[in-house]
Amino acid sequence: MHPMLTTAVKAARRAAGIINRASQDIDALTVKHKSHNDYVSEVDRAAEQAIIDVLLTAYPSHAILAEESGAQGDSEFQWVIDPLDGTTNFLHGFPQYSVSIALLHKGQLNQAVVYDPSRNDLFTASRGQGAYLNDRRIRVSNRLKLAESLIGTGFPYRDFSHLDVYLAMFRDMLQKTSGVRRPGSAALDLAYVAAGRLDGFWEIGLNKWDIAAGCLLIQEAGGLVGDFHGDDTYIETGNVVAGNPKIFAQLLQILAPHLTPALK
Ligand code: 2AM
Ligand code: CA
Ligand code: CA
Ligand code: CA
Known part of the structure; x- marks a missing residue:
């Protein structure tokens, strides 16, 4: 696995740990209303911070674009992060949400992780190296109609x-x-x-x-x-x-x- 992808997976698993622990008691969470139908919880923020910490510890010069904290840094490498995609589902205990982390190099998609902590489904890809679900190669469907x-x-x-x-x-x-x-x-x-x-x-x-x-x-x-x-x-x-x-x-x-x- 590409070392940058390994780091992204480590970051996603760290976030998933936070999400899984919080899912045990969602009623205890503090939830803020960003705007109509737009919620953010302390879990979104804690998961995002954990991801950024892992990424910047490994690659201190890289730039970040993350949903809850915005843009930081200036580099030809930019990590694009959604720490919890599907917050509405998460807050209802509806088990369909994910952690999403991508690396762009000079604006081009280079590495990708989408992790579903409810099912332990880890989707990964490196440019030119194929896509994987838990270490098995995946392909799009071959349905024609x-x-x-x-x-x-x-x-x-x-x-x-x-x-x-x-x-x-x-x-x-x-x-x-x-x-x-x-x-x-x-x-x-x-x-x-x-x-x-x-x-x-x-x-x-x-x-x-x-x-x-x-x-x-x-x-x-x-x-x-x-x-x-x-x-x-x-x-x-x-x-x-x-x-x-x-x-x-x-x-x-x-x-x-x-x-x-x-x-x-
Ligand atoms: P989020 O959970 O990270 O905010 C689906 O249409 C996308 O819209 C999701 O990826 C979700 O990302 C975002 N979204 C934000 N608020 C939503 C809401 N109230 N209902 C549905 N999707 C929402
Ligand atoms: Ca959101
Ligand atoms: Ca999202
Ligand atoms: Ca989100």
Whole structure:
């Protein structure tokens, strides 16, 4: 394993320890309301600090972008961290959440970890080295037809400016796929696409820390990721379409008629 990936795994496991301990007594947690439907708990913050400590101890000169504490440092290496993706699920004891850590080198995805502490599912990838689930190589599914596919998504929850567009997309997907799932952790949804547990995924307006690691997992598992035009802007816009190559193309086709100029 690449030494930087080993460090990322160590950081993710450290965070998972904090999350697992806290999950024993979620009612005891202090929860803050950031804005409508946007919660942060002391667990998010403690897990994030643990991750940053592990990463900066190993690589003191590296830069960080993390959900709860923002950006720090200036380096061609930047770690992008979501310490707890799926906080709403976590706070309800609904066991679908993850730790997501990615390393970008000169803006290019280089290393990725998505860890599901409830199931002990560790997804990892290094650029050019394939994607793994607990040390076994994973590949995207080989399903060819959208009509037979299981598709993941995330609902708009705070910014409702694209709600009508989203619901029109959703309506179409319900009728043209074998099923749509909304598990609630975008990082884990993308890892599931990499592992072939989902055939595809789409969502509007995610954050960089939700998607960075998952996108490398999918690419290293033989899948495709793009914005709604199939282009490369998804890391910046957060508009993500992903899937095995066949389903990716069909998803873009279904979504195209719904696009507005505001949606790249
Ligand atoms: P978070 O838990 O790290 O904030 C799914 O659509 C994504 O949106 C998740 O990755 C989740 O990341 C984020 N999100 C934030 N608040 C949410 C909410 N109230 N409901 C659903 N998703 C939320
Ligand atoms: Ca959050
Ligand atoms: Ca998130
Ligand atoms: Ca989070």
